[in-house]
Amino acid sequence: MFAVISDIHSNLEALTTVLNDIAEHGIKTIYCLGDVVGYGPDPKECLDLVIEKTKWCMLGNHDYAVFYEPTNFNYGAEQASFWTRDVLETERQKARREKHWRFLGELPMRRTFEVNLGSTDAVIDFVHASPRRPVNEYIFPDDVYTNPVKVSMLFERVKHICFVGHTHLPGVFLDEPDFYLPDELGDVYPIVQDEKAIINIGSVGQPRDKDNRASYVYVEENEVHFVRLEYDFATTAEKIRAIERIDNFQAERLREGK
Numbered sequence: 135m136f137a138v139i140s141d142i143h144s145n146l147e148a149l150t151t152v153l154n155d156i157a158e159h160g161i162k163t164i165y166c167l168g169d170v171v172g173y174g175p176d177p178k179e180c181l182d183l184v185i186e187k188t189k190w191c192m193l194g195n196h197d198y199a200v201f202y203e204p205t206n207f208n209y210g211a212e213q214a215s216f217w218t219r220d221v222l223e224t225e226r227q228k229a230r231r232e233k234h235w236r237f238l239g240e241l242p243m244r245r246t247f248e249v250n251l252g253s254t255d256a257v258i259d260f261v262h263a264s265p266r267r268p269v270n271e272y273i274f275p276d277d278v279y280t281n282p283v284k285v286s287m288l289f290e291r292v293k294h295i296c297f298v299g300h301t302h303l304p305g306v307f308l309d310e311p312d313f314y315l316p317d318e319l320g321d322v323y324p325i326v327q328d329e330k331a332i333i334n335i336g337s338v339g340q341p342r343d344k345d346n347r348a349s350y351v352y353v354e355e356n357e358v359h360f361v362r363l364e365y366d367f368a369t370t371a372e373k374i375r376a377i378e379r380i381d382n383f384q385a386e387r388l389r390e391g392k
Contacts, residue, residue, distance in 0.1 A: 137159075138350065140335050141168075144174030145340065145388075147366045151366075167260060168192040168193055168197055172196025172200065173196070173339075174339055181237060185233065190246065193243050197307065204216075213381065253356060259293070259296040263296055272287075275315075277313075282311050294330060295325055297351075299337065303334055315388055335351045345391045370385070
């Protein structure tokens with residue numbers, strides 16, 4: 135049994151809510167798909183928790199932006215990345231500062247393992263964005279209709295199951311191609327031996343599917359369970375508004391889930 139989280143975006147209130155729920159389920163193993171930082175007001179605190187609580191974490195595009203440089207970012211995302219970098223660089227505790235930079239600098243782009251899930255043997259890939267371009271490529275639900283060739287090419291890179299984040303839009307892609315919202319699946323996707331799937335787990339800290347609740351998944355036996363949780367987004371938004379270098383839009387979007 136394990137949980138998968140992604141796209142925390144320095145949202146401490148959402149992250150602590152999700153971690154508490156995971157603990158209540160008795161889940162000991164947590165994997166993170168990246169974007170621990172960016173957009174939000176608490177990068178240091180979120181990094182501390184992810185380092186402490188997760189088994190490992192993937193490299194997200196915002197993690198990359200803070201450690202290296204923003205790539206193809208809009209102005210607001212770029213400025214949030216520069217602010218985050220300044221916050222990490224000015225941490226007074228040397229050990230904590232070095233821990234954060236070491237963590238960001240060592241994040242891998244992909245992890246794969248084989249595991250028995252009850253009656254199913256699974257090969258599972260973990261990336262931030264896509265199996266083809268693990269840090270930056272977006273896979274949108276509409277791609278199954280507007281760009282089926284792209285989806286087909288993505289599935290050529292998938293052996294069985296691939297967990298992704300990046301778009302902040304939870305759901306399951308199949309190689310037919312097709313896409314299913316969690317609601318359409320009863321919030322449970324059964325992993326079976328002969329069906330490939332790309333599973334977007336949604337975002338902990340900045341949902342964009344017009345549902346402002348934090349999103350994550352956990353896997354029990356061969357079932358992927360989608361979870362949504364209400365959290366204190368108003369406190370996160372207030373913190374963002376108090377930071378001049380972060381666009382207030384990053385606060386406003388938390389209420390609307392967009």
